[in-house]
Amino acid sequence: MYLSHSRLFRFGEHDWLVNAKGSGCYTHMLKKMLSQLFNMLSHHHKLHVLRFDLHQPTYQADNKRITKFNRNLFKRLQRIYKFKRIGYCWVREQEKAPAPHYHYVLILDGSKVRYPHKLLLIISEVWSNMSGSFYVPEHCYYNVNRHDFTRLAKVIYRISYFAKGRGKGIRPPQTKDYSTSRITLCDER
Structure with missing residues (x-):
């Protein structure tokens, strides 16, 4: 696992500004996360990208709670919004707190969602x-849309925080530090 301290990260044909200050960024995490963002953009002209955190009341050695959260959340979102695909990235972190927490980003079809109010209520209810x-x-x-590089750069900078070196690895060896959806590129472009 390579930890880069560079403020620029090459992905596709562009160098993107990333939040590598302090503990740096794991490049393999960044690649996976940005792949999901761009793969979703290959399917949809517009995206709605929503970032939030999930805290647990007690220590959990595995990520079964986040798996259950995904299953419950995605069922609700599919029923309400009829999404064809749901992109996501999450990272597990633990530093000083007794229990790990998750940073989470949802990547959704922006033609179906423009404001997060309803989504946040659903997410809060599922996690609560x-x-x-x-x-x-x-x-x-x-x-964000495919051609708005300024806004896309802001999203990438924000997501890059998830790949920071600090807070990772405090877990059993079989437990993952992060996961992403498995959205593939659209063949029709």
Whole structure:
């Protein structure tokens, strides 16, 4: 696992500014996360990107809670929005707190969602039903299209925080530090 301290990260044909200050960024995580963002953009002209945190009340050695959260959340979102695909990235982190927390980003079809209010209510309800607490940072969402490189650069910078070196690895060896959806590139472009 390579930890880069460069402020620029080459992905596709562009160098993107990333949040590598402090502990650097794991390049393999960045590649996976940005692949999901761009693969979703290959299917949809517009995306709605929503960032939030999930906190657990107690230590969990595995990621079964986030797997259950995904299953419950995606069922609800499919029923309400009829998404063909749901992109996501999450990272597990633990530093000083007794329990790990998750940074999470949803990547959704921007023609079906423009504002996060309803989504945030659903997410909060699903996670609260699992006895967790939910945090929404300031400026938690972005609406971006394929040709808006300025906004896309802001999304990439924001997501790059997930790949930071600090807080990773405090887990059993078989437990992952992160996961992403498996959206593939659209063949029709």
